[in-house]
Amino acid sequence: MSGPLVPSVRGIVDLSHPLDDGTPVYPGDPVARIEPATTIEEHGYNVLHVRMGSQTGTHVDAPFHFLEDGARIDELPLELFLGPAVVADLRGRAPRTPITWADLAPVADRLGPGRMLLLHTGWDAHWGTDAYFAHPYLDGDAAQRLVDAGVRTIGLDALSLDETVLDGESAGGFAAHLAVLGAGGVIVENLRNLSSVTSAEPVVSVLPLRLTGADGAPVRAVAFDVAG
Amino acid sequence: MSGPLVPSVRGIVDLSHPLDDGTPVYPGDPVARIEPATTIEEHGYNVLHVRMGSQTGTHVDAPFHFLEDGARIDELPLELFLGPAVVADLRGRAPRTPITWADLAPVADRLGPGRMLLLHTGWDAHWGTDAYFAHPYLDGDAAQRLVDAGVRTIGLDALSLDETVLDGESAGGFAAHLAVLGAGGVIVENLRNLSSVTSAEPVVSVLPLRLTGADGAPVRAVAFDVAG
Numbered sequence: 536m537s538g539p540l541v542p543s544v545r546g547i548v549d550l551s552h553p554l555d556d557g558t559p560v561y562p563g564d565p566v567a568r569i570e571p572a573t574t575i576e577e578h579g580y581n582v583l584h585v586r587m588g589s590q591t592g593t594h595v596d597a598p599f600h601f602l603e604d605g606a607r608i609d610e611l612p613l614e615l616f617l618g619p620a621v622v623a624d625l626r627g628r629a630p631r632t633p634i635t636w637a638d639l640a641p642v643a644d645r646l647g648p649g650r651m652l653l654l655h656t657g658w659d660a661h662w663g664t665d666a667y668f669a670h671p672y673l674d675g676d677a678a679q680r681l682v683d684a685g686v687r688t689i690g691l692d693a694l695s696l697d698e699t700v701l702d703g704e705s706a707g708g709f710a711a712h713l714a715v716l717g718a719g720g721v722i723v724e725n726l727r728n729l730s731s732v733t734s735a736e737p738v739v740s741v742l743p744l745r746l747t748g749a750d751g752a753p754v755r756a757v758a759f760d761v762a763g
Numbered sequence: 764m765s766g767p768l769v770p771s772v773r774g775i776v777d778l779s780h781p782l783d784d785g786t787p788v789y790p791g792d793p794v795a796r797i798e799p800a801t802t803i804e805e806h807g808y809n810v811l812h813v814r815m816g817s818q819t820g821t822h823v824d825a826p827f828h829f830l831e832d833g834a835r836i837d838e839l840p841l842e843l844f845l846g847p848a849v850v851a852d853l854r855g856r857a858p859r860t861p862i863t864w865a866d867l868a869p870v871a872d873r874l875g876p877g878r879m880l881l882l883h884t885g886w887d888a889h890w891g892t893d894a895y896f897a898h899p900y901l902d903g904d905a906a907q908r909l910v911d912a913g914v915r916t917i918g919l920d921a922l923s924l925d926e927t928v929l930d931g932e933s934a935g936g937f938a939a940h941l942a943v944l945g946a947g948g949v950i951v952e953n954l955r956n957l958s959s960v961t962s963a964e965p966v967v968s969v970l971p972l973r974l975t976g977a978d979g980a981p982v983r984a985v986a987f988d989v990a991g
């Protein structure tokens with residue numbers, strides 16, 4: 536070796552939920568079903584069959600999720616999925632409460648083009664329980680103001696950027712989705728562990744699987760620090 | 764905004780093949796089948812059913828792929844999947860030729876703990892054709908020497924790190940897999956586009972989906988530059 540290695544990446548934090556048969560999904564979406572395809576005993580090596588939806592577990596939405604003419608997940612610039620991020624602390628909210636533009640005031644001066652925004656609701660603590668579906672959500676007006684400020688990647692540690700509608704309830708609408716996706720942006724849902732992101736200047740990776748023509752795709756989301 | 768944004772990530776290069784029904788797989792492995800689960804016309808939004816294998820398309824192998832007691836893909840340190848990499852130019856080789864330790868001499872002094880090695884065979888040009896299965900492969904002795912040098916992540920732009928065995932052929936063995944996985948390392952297969960990695964100090968991300976207990980997982984692989 537010619538010298539010490541450059542420590543270009545440090546402090547990687549996993550922001551992804553485990554993906555398995557117990558993964559909760561948005562009402563009506565495909566659930567995950569994972570089972571052996573080959574085994575060491577029979578075939579010499581282990582491989583799995585994996586069935587899931589394009590939006591099962593920690594995943595990214597592309598404009599095509601809601602917009603027939605919107606970009607598919609494999610048509611978007613990779614800069615939307617890998618770059619500097621701001622984490623907004625929005626913990627301690629009651630179930631089904633909107634996150635407003637005023638709630639984002641503490642981070643507003645750090646938002647702009649090329650910077651992701653991650654909404655830290657703490658709702659990942661309810662993963663696997665009924666309470667997970669009663670998450671806080673981003674108000675449509677706040678979503679539009681974020682888009683106006685140049686933000687094109689918004690993520691959160693909850694099931695959906697808009698209120699989740701269960702069977703028999705009145706529709707909550709998809710105003711936040713439509714604002715972000717309508718601007719050519721992307722949405723990251725079912726993040727976890729945002730409390731472990733302690734860096735002042737984290738880089739976040741939410742690079743989705745390259746599913747041809749898809750509305751979205753699962754991702755192994757992480758945060759880390761860089762040193763050039 | 765309080766000032767100019769820090770350009771912490773630059774020059775992202777996609778190293779992943781498209782994932783769809785046409786994705787070639789290792790003989791006997793599950794193929795990808797992707798079809799609509801919901802549509803904008805019927806349900807208000809697009810979501811897909813996705814069926815595939817744990818090693819379909821661009822993916823990472825964990826030790827459990829070949830070793831019953833080996834680490835699963837969700838048990839490994841994330842540093843194996845995100846960090847500085849060396850790309851070895853091994854283009855122009857005949858079909859089914861081994862890559863030896865001598866072939867790696869040009870990059871040997873840059874290898875070591877914490878640095879990935881990507882074998883650039885150029886075989887991604889044959890993706891989707893029969894020739895894709897007749898790829899160059901890593902000699903078992905070279906794999907062991909790389910492990911001895913501290914390398915724990917080895918990737919290549921071909922179907923398998925070992926020779927691919929088709930029906931009716933004699934077994935080529937899995938010496939390279941066993942050397943890397945036996946040391947607790949990981950293998951990245953079906954990369955593409957390594958010729959676009961022009962940086963002298965690229966960072967590579969091959970963060971696999973967090974599939975519980977799995978032998979491996981698909982990934983959106985990229986290379987990029989960092990500036991701290």
